[in-house]
Amino acid sequence: TAQPEDNAIISIFRADAQDMPLTVRMLERHPLGSQAFIPLLGNPFLIVVAPLGDEPVSGLVRAFVTNGRQGINYHRGVWHHPVLTIEKRDDFLVVDRSGTGNNxxxxxxxxxxxxxxxxHQ
Known part of the structure; x- marks a missing residue:
């Protein structure tokens, strides 16, 4: 539920590529607000998500590769991996929530x- 002190924040995030193959050891979620990533350099990037729930189920985790020309928005509470770039280094515009409470x-x-x-080979 939105609080009076909640604010939308916009930032630029720089991501460095991870070594492949990559072991997905964790996912995160933001229970108080959605989170959007818009690629600034037009490079494809990875999306790793799991359905809503008290905790993610590893068998339901799915991974996708974007075309680099679309932004994504994780709905409030959706389990996801922090941004994963395919390029050596990539930049994203991030829209997030600021306010009280653990998000x-x-x-x-x-x-x-x-x-x-x-x-994929």
Whole structure:
């Protein structure tokens, strides 16, 4: 529920590529507001998401590659991995929420639940 002190904030985020294959060890969610990422350089990037719930289910995690020309918005409470760039370095415009209360929950998977992302050959 929105609070009077809630504000939308806009920032520029620089992301560095991770080594592939990548082990997905955690996901996060923002229970008090949505979060949007708009690519500034037109490069494809990775999206890793899981459905709403008290905690993410590793078997329901899905990964997608964007075309680099579209922004994404994670609905409030959707489990997702922090931004993952494919390029060595990439920049994003981020729209987020600022205000009171904890707006970031993190879930760390047990070793047997972790997922491996590998580039498609």
């Amino acid at each position: 970031c929950d993190e879930h760390f998977f047990n070793e047997d639940e972790q997922l491996i992302l590998a580039p």
